[in-house]
Structures are given as C-alpha cells and as structure tokens.
Amino acid sequence: MFDSDVLVLPPEQTLGNTAPSGLFGLELEFATESVGSLSDAELVDAAVGFERLAAWAAARQAAVLAEFQGRSGDGSVRAVSAAVPLREWASDEIGMALTVSRGTAQVRLAQARRLSGVLRPTRDLLEGGRLCWSRARLVCDRLALLDDTLAAAVQDRVLPAAPGQTWAQLDAALRRAILALDPDGAAARHRSARAERRVDVFAGEDGMATLWARLTAPDAASSYAWLTRLARGLGSEDPRTLDQRRADLLAAVLTGRLVLRDPAAAAADTVAVVPVTPGKPLITVLVPHSTLTGADDAPCELVGYGPIPALLAREVAADAVWRRLVSDPLTGTVLEYGRTTYRPPAALADHVRARDITCRAPGCRRPAATCELDHVVPWDPDGTTGEDNLVALCPAHHDLKEHPGWQTELGPDRALEWTTPTGHRYRTGRHDHRTGVSGPGGRARPRRP
Incomplete structure (x- = not known):
C-alpha cells in the first residue's frame, strides 16, 4: 500500500511472527x-x-x-x-x-x-x-x-x-495500575501487609541457611543501600566480594560481634566499620506533586522496587531530604556539554538517570542509579556529552554494546534501538513519569530488517 508516497511493505513472515496453531x-x-541448516x-x-x-x-x-x-x-x-x-x-x-x-x-x-x-x-x-x-x-x-x-x-x-514487557515489567505495570485504580484498597492492603512484617530463618544445604525479613519497601531498600555502603567502606584491599562483605557484616552486627559507630567516633577505633559515604542511604521515590500535597492518591515509584501506595510515599516524604528533578525549561539545567567534557556533570547525570529510571537494555530493570552513563555515539572520536547522546546502561549491557555485531541508536524521542548480531531489532523508550510505563510501545519490540 501507499502512504504519503512511501511504499509500505508487509513484514516478512517468519517462524517468529506466524500465528500459532x-x-x-x-x-x-x-x-x-535439521537445526544445523538454519541460520x-x-x-x-x-x-x-x-x-x-x-x-x-x-x-x-x-x-x-x-x-x-x-x-x-x-x-x-x-x-x-x-x-x-x-x-x-x-x-x-x-x-x-x-x-x-x-x-x-x-x-x-x-x-x-x-x-x-x-x-x-x-x-x-x-x-x-x-x-x-x-x-x-x-x-x-x-x-x-x-x-x-x-x-x-x-x-x-x-x-x-x-x-512487549518482561515478567518484571508487567508485574510493575500491574501493581501501578492497581494503585491508580484502587487507591483506598491499596492503602488498606498495605496496612494489612505491614502488620505481617517479620523475620524468619530457613534451613539450606551444605551448612547454610537463609535469614529472611518482610519489611516495608523503603525500609528494605534503605537497609540494603546502607549495608552496601558499609561493605564498600571496607576498602578495595578486602579480598572478599561485595556480596560476601554484606553477608559477613550483617551477621556480625546482628550477633553482636560488631558495633557500628559514626565516622567521627570511629577515627581512633580500628574495630568500627565506616560507610563509604556518611549520612542516610539514598533512596529515590518519584512522587507526583498532587500526591505529595494530598490532593490525590496517584501511585508513586520507589526506584529499584516499583510502584508503592501514596500513603507509604508520603510517610517517606515526611522523613526525607528532597531533590527536585524537573525538565530543562524550569531549572535552566545545562543538558548539553558538547565536547568540553567526557564525564557528565552531576546535574546532567541526575537528569538522564531520572529520565531512564532503569537500564535501557530490553528487559533489564537494574535501577539507573546504579548504572553507568553511556555515550551512544562514542565520545572518542566525535561523540558529545549531552542528554541526546547519553543513556543509562548496567555494566553488563554497557559491555555487551561494545561487542562486535551489536549496535545502538538513540532517536529524537529518546527511544533507544538495539540491533543484535542476527539482525533483530528491539526498542526501549524513556520512562513516562505520568503513567509509570516505559515507552514507546513497551520495552522490547522485536522486528526483523
């Protein structure tokens, strides 16, 4: 068929797009x-x-x-x-x-x-x-x-x-939709679930066990972030992995073998553990202004976890230091640094991470706060450091992007298109803070050239 003088051909029929029967x-x-004969x-x-x-x-x-x-x-x-x-x-x-x-x-x-x-x-x-x-x-x-x-x-x-969504992405979309369409029921369900908070232990194999805790999402995220800071504070010379450090520190604190002290008190004490950065652990909660003021109960987003009820978000807000992340016309934040710097300044990095929310690889939900910022067009030799050339990628997908046969392209709408070595293409879009959905059209839309 013809559309605006452009010939639009039907997609090539393959085993991957034929209706099942x-x-x-x-x-x-x-x-x-004969699978050996297939490309x-x-x-x-x-x-x-x-x-x-x-x-x-x-x-x-x-x-x-x-x-x-x-x-x-x-x-x-x-x-x-x-x-x-x-x-x-x-x-x-x-x-x-x-x-x-x-x-x-x-x-x-x-x-x-x-x-x-x-x-x-x-x-x-x-x-x-x-x-x-x-x-x-x-x-x-x-x-x-x-x-x-x-x-x-x-x-x-x-x-x-x-x-076009993975299991985890669909799960987040379902939870957000339930919060949006039934805020009163969501608040009641949260109160009921919160009353069931507890700690339990489960026997494992090879002399191991699992210590399990049911906490509110902000408490769990904050606890993990603080434990990670303490683990990193042990220094790069510690031979244990980060996971091993977290596990050992948790056991030492809960069994009384280790007492945590603030950095000042720990200056002359070699036993105390000092976090890599002091202060409260940073957790990011995205809250619509109308919800923050109590005008409505729109669902909110705990980055790295997913949707949370408005009631819980307002509780977090009452005991938090807020940073307002808005678009360029309201703040005057510089979003384009051209070739003057390779490393994105803090304001630009905050903007890109708030825009993407998670790693921009199809199906990956690693929080952007723990991702690297990648120049889609490499800075060396001629890429720029700007919002229109930066995306959040976890280390694994950042490395994958550099492998032969893998390509990425960032469009004007900030949709990131991935092309795999087999010629399949997938798109991921920036996060829509109004709906909590990454667009356009989902996070993974395969199509052949």
Whole structure:
C-alpha cells in the first residue's frame, strides 16, 4: 500500500511472527528437523515460534479446564454421585490427571475460570502467542483478589503494552495500575501487609541457611543501600566480594560481634566499620506533586522496587531530604556539554538517570542509579556529552554494546534501538513519569530488517 508516497511493505513472515496453531506446530517440527541448516536468525525465530506455540497450547488447555469445571453433575461428564456436584471433585480429578497436588489443581482451575470470564482478553493474547503463560499467570495472580469490575479496568490499562514487557515489567505495570485504580484498597492492603512484617530463618544445604525479613519497601531498600555502603567502606584491599562483605557484616552486627559507630567516633577505633559515604542511604521515590500535597492518591515509584501506595510515599516524604528533578525549561539545567567534557556533570547525570529510571537494555530493570552513563555515539572520536547522546546502561549491557555485531541508536524521542548480531531489532523508550510505563510501545519490540 501507499502512504504519503512511501511504499509500505508487509513484514516478512517468519517462524517468529506466524500465528500459532496446530498446523503451525507441524510447520515448526518440519522446519527444525535439521537445526544445523538454519541460520542464526532462523534459530532465534524458531525459538520464538516454539514460545508462541506453547502459549497457544496453554490457552487451549485453560479453555478445556474451565469447561470441565463448569459442567454440572448431570452434564455430559458424570458426577461421582448425585450428592457431590462436579465442582467439588474437579480439582481431585485434574490433579491426578496432570500429576499435580490438589491445591495446585485448584489454582489452575481458578485461573482457567477467570481466563474464560473477565480475563478473556488476556487469554486471547495468550492464544495468539503474544503473551507467554508465565505472564498470563501473573495477570491472574495479581488480579485474583479484585472484583470483576476492578480486574477488568486494570486489565484494560496494562494489556496493550504487555506483549512487549518482561515478567518484571508487567508485574510493575500491574501493581501501578492497581494503585491508580484502587487507591483506598491499596492503602488498606498495605496496612494489612505491614502488620505481617517479620523475620524468619530457613534451613539450606551444605551448612547454610537463609535469614529472611518482610519489611516495608523503603525500609528494605534503605537497609540494603546502607549495608552496601558499609561493605564498600571496607576498602578495595578486602579480598572478599561485595556480596560476601554484606553477608559477613550483617551477621556480625546482628550477633553482636560488631558495633557500628559514626565516622567521627570511629577515627581512633580500628574495630568500627565506616560507610563509604556518611549520612542516610539514598533512596529515590518519584512522587507526583498532587500526591505529595494530598490532593490525590496517584501511585508513586520507589526506584529499584516499583510502584508503592501514596500513603507509604508520603510517610517517606515526611522523613526525607528532597531533590527536585524537573525538565530543562524550569531549572535552566545545562543538558548539553558538547565536547568540553567526557564525564557528565552531576546535574546532567541526575537528569538522564531520572529520565531512564532503569537500564535501557530490553528487559533489564537494574535501577539507573546504579548504572553507568553511556555515550551512544562514542565520545572518542566525535561523540558529545549531552542528554541526546547519553543513556543509562548496567555494566553488563554497557559491555555487551561494545561487542562486535551489536549496535545502538538513540532517536529524537529518546527511544533507544538495539540491533543484535542476527539482525533483530528491539526498542526501549524513556520512562513516562505520568503513567509509570516505559515507552514507546513497551520495552522490547522485536522486528526483523
């Protein structure tokens, strides 16, 4: 077809974008009988094809399970007895048939029933191969306690972007949507969950165990940040890894073998541990001004964790030092330094990290606060140090970008396009602080050249 004198060709059909079906399963079988003859790109497409086929099968199975449970005792499936309706023994029958426990079968049947009812749009995406079963199950789990009206509203909000999101990204989107659409219920659920805070211990193998704590999200994030500062404060000459230092310090503090003192008091004391930087641990909470003032209860974002209720964000605000991060027209912050400096000044670094929120690699949710700032066009020989050439990348993806065959390009809308060695392309967008969603169109949109 023609659009503004530009010829728009339909996408090339591959094993990775064909609608799944039983016949497609046969096509996949024949196409992959000799995997050694497939190119790298074809192998990737085949892997996607099998993923889509598995999703299609899961959706069909959900329809079957829902029909089985929904039949009455006098239907085509005969009940055990007239006094025992089918619903009461369906989980036992399915548990035996699928070799799972009765409780697991009950959950599977409940999910199937919801997917055939209010969550039918989610099942349709699953059947079309656009959503894997783990993400469809996540939708079921997060909406399990919501009534049908609220569940449908949350589903309508998150589903358009869901096919391009990882499990963790979809989880954050679901939690944010629930907070936005049911702020009163979110506050009540947080109070209930907060009452269940506790510490527990679980036996492990090889003489190890897990110490587990259920805390509020800000307390957990702050505790981990402070423990990391203490671990880094031991110095680079310490032979232990950072994880080992954190574990050893936690055990030493909680068992009384180590007492923490402030830096001044520790100057003449070689036993005390001093953090690498003093003061309260830095945690970043993104709060709309209207929520901060109490005008509404819009969901807020604890960077590195995800959405939190407005009630909890205001509690954090009452005991915090705030830094206002706004766009250039309001602050006059310089966002372009050209070739005058390689290392981004603090104001520019803050702006880029606040813009990106997480690593800009598809599917990565490492907080931008712990990421490196990468020059998309290398500074040497001719890249610039500016907002239009900087993105947050975790060390692993920063290193990956430099490998042969990998390319990145930052567009005018700050969407970052990745091209892999097989020719597949993926896009990630800057974070939209109004919706809490990274755009445009999700964080990972594969397409072939």
